[in-house]
Amino acid sequence: MTNLLEINNLSVDFPSRRGQVAAVNKVSIEVAKGEVLGLVGESGAGKSTVGNSIINLLEPPGYISGGEIIFNGNRIDQLSNEEMRKIRGAKIGTIFQDPQTSLNPLMTIGKQLSETLIETLKISGSSAREKSIELLDSVGIPNPEPRLDAYPHQFSGGMRQRVVIALALAGDPDLIIADEPTTALDVSIQKQILDLIKSLCKQRNLGVIIVTHDIGVIAEIADRVAVMYNGQLVEQGKVEQVLQKPKHDYTKSLISAVPSGDQKLHRFTVVDYIDGSEEKVTLENVSEHWLSKNKSSETHGTAVSVKNLSIEFAIRQALFRKNRISLKAVDDVSIEIQTGESFGLVGESGSGKSTLARLIAGLYTPKSGDITIFGHNVLQKTQKTKTSLIRRKMQMIFQDPYSSLNSRMTVEDIISEPIRFHGSTENSSETLKVVRDLISFVGMPSTSLKKYPHEFSGGQRQRISIARALASRPEILICDEPTSALDVSVQANILNLLKDLQEELSLTMLFISHDLPVIRQMCDRVAVMQNGKICEIAETDKLFDHPEHDYSKHLLGLMPRMDLFRL
Amino acid sequence: MAKTDQSKSRWQRFLDNDIVYSFFTTPGAIIAATITFVAITAAFAAPLIAPYNPFDPAQISLWDGKLPPAWSDGGSSAYLLGTDNQGRDMLSTILYGGRISILVGIAAVFLGMLLGVTLGVISGYFGGLTDTIIMRIADVQLTIPGILVAILINGIGRAALPLELREEFAIYVVIVAIGLTDWPQFARVARGATLVEAEKEYVQAAKLIGLPKFTIILRHILPNTLRPVLVIATIGLALAIIAEATLSFLGQGIPPTTPSLGTLIRVGNEFLFSGLWWITFFPAIALIILVFSVNLLGDWMRDALNPKLR
Numbered sequence: 001m002t003n004l005l006e007i008n009n010l011s012v013d014f015p016s017r018r019g020q021v022a023a024v025n026k027v028s029i030e031v032a033k034g035e036v037l038g039l040v041g042e043s044g045a046g047k048s049t050v051g052n053s054i055i056n057l058l059e060p061p062g063y064i065s066g067g068e069i070i071f072n073g074n075r076i077d078q079l080s081n082e083e084m085r086k087i088r089g090a091k092i093g094t095i096f097q098d099p100q101t102s103l104n105p106l107m108t109i110g111k112q113l114s115e116t117l118i119e120t121l122k123i124s125g126s127s128a129r130e131k132s133i134e135l136l137d138s139v140g141i142p143n144p145e146p147r148l149d150a151y152p153h154q155f156s157g158g159m160r161q162r163v164v165i166a167l168a169l170a171g172d173p174d175l176i177i178a179d180e181p182t183t184a185l186d187v188s189i190q191k192q193i194l195d196l197i198k199s200l201c202k203q204r205n206l207g208v209i210i211v212t213h214d215i216g217v218i219a220e221i222a223d224r225v226a227v228m229y230n231g232q233l234v235e236q237g238k239v240e241q242v243l244q245k246p247k248h249d250y251t252k253s254l255i256s257a258v259p260s261g262d263q264k265l266h267r268f269t270v271v272d273y274i275d276g277s278e279e280k281v282t283l284e285n286v287s288e289h290w291l292s293k294n295k296s297s298e299t300h301g302t303a304v305s306v307k308n309l310s311i312e313f314a315i316r317q318a319l320f321r322k323n324r325i326s327l328k329a330v331d332d333v334s335i336e337i338q339t340g341e342s343f344g345l346v347g348e349s350g351s352g353k354s355t356l357a358r359l360i361a362g363l364y365t366p367k368s369g370d371i372t373i374f375g376h377n378v379l380q381k382t383q384k385t386k387t388s389l390i391r392r393k394m395q396m397i398f399q400d401p402y403s404s405l406n407s408r409m410t411v412e413d414i415i416s417e418p419i420r421f422h423g424s425t426e427n428s429s430e431t432l433k434v435v436r437d438l439i440s441f442v443g444m445p446s447t448s449l450k451k452y453p454h455e456f457s458g459g460q461r462q463r464i465s466i467a468r469a470l471a472s473r474p475e476i477l478i479c480d481e482p483t484s485a486l487d488v489s490v491q492a493n494i495l496n497l498l499k500d501l502q503e504e505l506s507l508t509m510l511f512i513s514h515d516l517p518v519i520r521q522m523c524d525r526v527a528v529m530q531n532g533k534i535c536e537i538a539e540t541d542k543l544f545d546h547p548e549h550d551y552s553k554h555l556l557g558l559m560p561r562m563d564l565f566r567l
Numbered sequence: 568m569a570k571t572d573q574s575k576s577r578w579q580r581f582l583d584n585d586i587v588y589s590f591f592t593t594p595g596a597i598i599a600a601t602i603t604f605v606a607i608t609a610a611f612a613a614p615l616i617a618p619y620n621p622f623d624p625a626q627i628s629l630w631d632g633k634l635p636p637a638w639s640d641g642g643s644s645a646y647l648l649g650t651d652n653q654g655r656d657m658l659s660t661i662l663y664g665g666r667i668s669i670l671v672g673i674a675a676v677f678l679g680m681l682l683g684v685t686l687g688v689i690s691g692y693f694g695g696l697t698d699t700i701i702m703r704i705a706d707v708q709l710t711i712p713g714i715l716v717a718i719l720i721n722g723i724g725r726a727a728l729p730l731e732l733r734e735e736f737a738i739y740v741v742i743v744a745i746g747l748t749d750w751p752q753f754a755r756v757a758r759g760a761t762l763v764e765a766e767k768e769y770v771q772a773a774k775l776i777g778l779p780k781f782t783i784i785l786r787h788i789l790p791n792t793l794r795p796v797l798v799i800a801t802i803g804l805a806l807a808i809i810a811e812a813t814l815s816f817l818g819q820g821i822p823p824t825t826p827s828l829g830t831l832i833r834v835g836n837e838f839l840f841s842g843l844w845w846i847t848f849f850p851a852i853a854l855i856i857l858v859f860s861v862n863l864l865g866d867w868m869r870d871a872l873n874p875k876l877r
Contacts, residue, residue: 017588363771392777404768408790417786418776465772472776 002073003030004207005054005175010067010077012049012058023049023062025231031175031207036198038222038239039211042254042487046231051177051211053077055092056084072174090120093168095178095197099160099185103152109136109163110148113170120171135166140196158189165196175207176200182217186348187514187558194221213487215258219243227251257488259495259517302375303476303508304337304360309369311359329355330366331532337476342502342509344523344540346516346555352532353512354399357478360510361396373476392422395469397498399481401461405453411464412449415439418472438467442497459490466497476508477501484515495522516559520544528552589871596871599863606857610666617659618647622825627654633838636845649845651831652838657845660831661853667827668854671742672808678746679807680800683753688792690754691761692784702758705751713748714813720744721819734822741820745810749803756799760792794872801865805858812854828854 012024024046031037041047052058054069056079069077076087088094096102104112113135114128123131129148136144139162152160161181168176178197182190198221201208210221218225218239225242227235227250235248246252310333312326329352337343345353358364360371362378371378373394378387398404405414415435418424425431436446442463453461462482469477479498483491495518502509511522519526520540527537528551536549547553581587590596609616619626632654635642642649648657690701708716724740725733764770765788773783808828814820815829816836823830828850835847 358771361775363774388777391775394775396772396775398768398772400768404772406769406773406787406791409786417773417778421776421778421782468772 002032003070004033004072005031005209006070007050007054008068008070010050010053010069011065012046012053012062013065014062016061022065022231024053026067027226027228027231027233028067029226029233029236031209033174033207034202034205035224036201036208036210036222038218038225039209039228040213040215040218040225040254041228042213042489044230045228047211047213047228048179050228051179051209054175054177054209055088055094056081057088089116089173090171091173092175092177093171093173095161095164095168095176095181097180097183099157099164102164103160103167105152108149108151109155113148113163113167116167116170131170132166135169136163138169138200139163139166140192141166157185158192161185161189161193162196165193165200169200169204173206175209177209177211179211180213181210183212183214188348188554190217191220191558197221215243215255215488227254254488257492259492259515259521301339302336303339303341303373304335304510305370305372306333306335306356306360307370307372309333309356309359309366309371311355311364311366328532330359332369333529333532333534335527335534335537337508337510339475339508340506341524342511342522344519344526345510345512345529346514346519346526347529348514348555350531351529353529354480355532356529357396357480357510357512361394361478362391392472393474394476394478395472395474396478396480397462397465397469397482400485401458401465402485404465405461405468407453409452410449411439411451411453414453414464415449415467415471418468422472424473435471438470439464441470442467443493457490458486459494462486462490462494463497466494466501470501474507476510478510478512480512481514482511483518484513491518498522516544516555528555586871590867593867593871595863596867599860599867602856602860603864606665606853606860607669609662610669613659613662613666617656617662618645619656619659621655621660621663629654633843633846635843648849651834651846652843657849660826661828661850664826664828664831664850665853665857667738667821667825668808668811668829668857671738671745671811671821671827672804674742675745675749675807675811676800676803678742679749679803680753680796682746683750683755684757684789684792684796686750687754687757688761688784688789691758692765692780692788698758701754705754708748709751714810717744717748717810717814718817718819720747721814734824737820737822738825741811741814744814745807748810749807752799752803753796756795757792760795761788764788764791798865798869798872801868802862805861805865808854808858808861828857 007027007029009026009028010024011022011026014021014023027046027050029037029039029050039047039050049058049062053062053064054071054076056077058064064077067077068075071087071091076084079087103109107115110129110132113132114125117123117128117131118125121128121131132148133144136147141147141159141162147155152163155163165181168178176197181197182193185193194217197208197210200206210217212218222239224237225235225239226233227242227248229250235242235246235251242251243255246255309330310328311330312328314324314326331352333352333356335343345356347353355364359366366379373390376383376386376390378390380387409417412432412435415438416431419431419434425434435449439446439448444460444463444467448456448460448464453464456464477498482498483494486494498509498511499522501507509522511519513519513522523540525537526540526543528535528543528549530551535551536543536547538548543552544556547556590600614620621627631643631646631650632652634646634650634654636649636657637644637647646656646658648661650656651660686701686705690698721740721744724743725737728736728740770783770787773787778786811820811827812829812832815827816833818833821827821830823834826834831850832847832854835843835845835850838846
């Protein structure tokens with residue numbers, strides 16, 4: 001069988017003012033017809049750059065500095081833009097990450113499809129319409145004919161991605177490049193889309209390249225895997241072989257770093273290939289330490305109690321009440337979090353889990369219901385000073401490490417701000433000592449203090465965020481998807497750090513995630529949320545082994561089955 | 568990159584900055600900055616470098632009035648750019664006049680910025696009724712041409728002053744008039760930037776620490792809104808200089824006893840058809856160069872500070 005696409009020793013360079021950056025270094029891969037190749041790697045590994053250089057859509061100033069790309073027996077890496085344009089769309093289809101932005105919001109779906117069809121297949125308008133219906137049908141859009149005249153915003157995220165796939169198929173291509181096709185989608189939709197791509201590949205005998213950071217996606221769909229690290233191809237082979245018996249050290253640690261959903265481990269496996277070995281955080285004399293002073297003596301009982309909490313957001317404002325439309329983001333929710341426990345909140349995007357966290361933290365004011373923290377009702381208007389004292393015991397770690405630090409302040413200012421504001425040290429030299437302590441506590445050198453946030457990576461920023469949260473001496477820590485913006489290898493380190501902190505300081509933790517395996521490792525009890533309501537609250541092990549609510553069962557069924565590949 | 572930063576000096580790190588780098592690789596920006604810098608320095612050093620003091624009656628001789636530039640027939644080497652009808656050296660009056668123009672421009676922009684940014688940030692952070700009231704006032708003001716508002720405020724300011732103080736305080740009245748005309752631009756930009764920043768997680772973290780609202784605004788939001796404000800302040804400076812020149816040209820601004828560039832152009836305009844072109848030509852050229860270079864600088868700054876355009 002001849003290969004559909006062959007890439008030999010491809011190198012891509014990005015000249016920058018700080019010298020050449022080799023984004024891709026001598027990568028050779030091939031794709032046969034009817035085969036799904038998974039290209040996996042962490043952010044910055046150069047996997048998307050490989051995909052973009054095949055269709056000659058490298059972002060300037062990047063250029064191909066060596067090697068060749070052979071498609072259907074012809075070299076395509078040196079074609080002019082005009083010649084390449086004919087291949088793109090007609091012979092090679094592309095599926096982009098975000099279906100929100102890859103469709104034109106001002107054109108109906110039918111127009112966008114027929115435009116591509118007329119351009120690539122040179123057919124008339126009416127037959128293009130028929131062909132569009134056929135295409136939408138083949139990507140599993142029910143009742144496609146009336147939907148042709150709908151605009152992209154009238155489709156859900158998953159349906160929109162199906163339309164994007166239909167667009168990629170429009171020119172009847174031989175090769176499809178899918179760049180993180182499911183990263184912007186929920187797990188339940190992810191599986192459907194992956195199944196669709198796989199079945200289309202087999203039906204139409206297409207070659208497919210899936211670019212992803214998610215080993216779960218690879219396990220689900222790929223026939224062969226190519227693992228990239230730092231611009232180089234470190235390993236390539238059949239999916240069973242690579243996932244079960246990885247040869248390269250990087251692949252080994254990458255696969256072991258993916259948290260497992262089927263059993264509870266004591267600690268997350270750290271990708272030591274990248275970060276070096278890590279040390280467990282320990283404090284000497286925890287009870288004497290600054291962080292433990294001022295602690296309320298209670299170690300038992302309820303830390304946070306939420307009763308019948310609801311909040312609505314206005315979707316449409318209007319003068320008259322009947323014309324207003326609002327969305328119940330959190331709907332009659334009651335939970336209790338015990339002191340010292342790690343409470344998980346899981347759900348898909350839009351389920352209201354972040355809103356609930358922000359309500360508890362006091363960033364939003366609820367429409368109705370009660371929030372009691374350490375026995376004090378924080379919503380009552382009297383006793384404001386007591387409320388603010390109680391609020392201080394609760395700090396939050398946010399999802400996006402790039403927007404959670406003020407870029408105009410040094411790390412030292414960021415961490416010392418709560419200490420100075422609360423007057424929790426006696427003088428500035430003690431403040432500095434505490435700040436140094438905190439930064440080394442989260443595993444960063446004290447030289448970081450004089451730097452600004454932009455000098456750090458995402459994982460390091462998340463550590464700084466944790467240090468800042470600790471500086472208020474919290475007893476309750478709310479973690480809102482603290483690792484979903486990070487790579488797997490960094491994720492393990494941050495989660496281990498949070499786990500250690502919780503043990504050492506006996507913190508109460510509310511941990512929010514959409515990632516079930518992470519929840520399983522981090523939490524004692526879990527609440528499952530859907531459409532603003534709590535479906536089920538159970539002990540973690542009980543929920544994972546014997547879910548009771550239908551939605552919990554559904555969610556658990558979608559968890560990537562890594563166990564198929566573990567020996 | 569983070570590792571090497573320790574060994575670098577402050578100056579090297581400054582040069583390493585992307586905006587500084589962009590500056591040194593954009594010829595237009597360098598030229599504009601040089602001209603602006605020279606113009607501002609020359610204007611402020613006018614008493615030191617100008618050959619004459621045009622406001623000192625002892626140095627003015629009516630006999631030397633209406634002399635053409637030094638290189639044309641009948642010109643005198645004592646007066647490089649010629650003299651005006653009263654015998655004042657044109658080069659010196661332009662230097663002194665430029666000083667007043669730049670001073671008025673900077674002060675007016677500063678006033679507009681102070682007012683606009685304060686109102687804009689308050690409007691963006693608190694929202695609701697506060698926001699509606701402030702922004703509607705700004706909208707209403709923007710429906711009236713700026714120069715009309717300036718003339719109106721200027722007229723009221725002058726009328727409010729006793730006769731003998733009018734000339735003395737004319738410059739402050741002009742500054743207030745232009746500053747009050749400017750503020751809606753600043754308010755809009757500052758409000759927009761505040762809306763973006765206030766949603767970011769570092770502001771929420773600051774709220775959780777329990778910081779009071781005004782500390783959050785001053786320490787966290789304000790410094791992060793200053794980039795776009797700085798851009799429109801630079802472009803606003805050019806506009807303010809023009810606004811002052813327009814007011815003075817219309818006879819509403821700086822009086823001829825201490826002329827600004829606009830006043831000089833107006834005075835010279837009367838002699839244009841008598842063939843005394845230099846009295847209005849050179850101040851006009853000076854004004855154009857000054858405004859053009861400040862504008863170029865503002866354009867570059869907008870591009871360099873806008874991550875979307877890079």
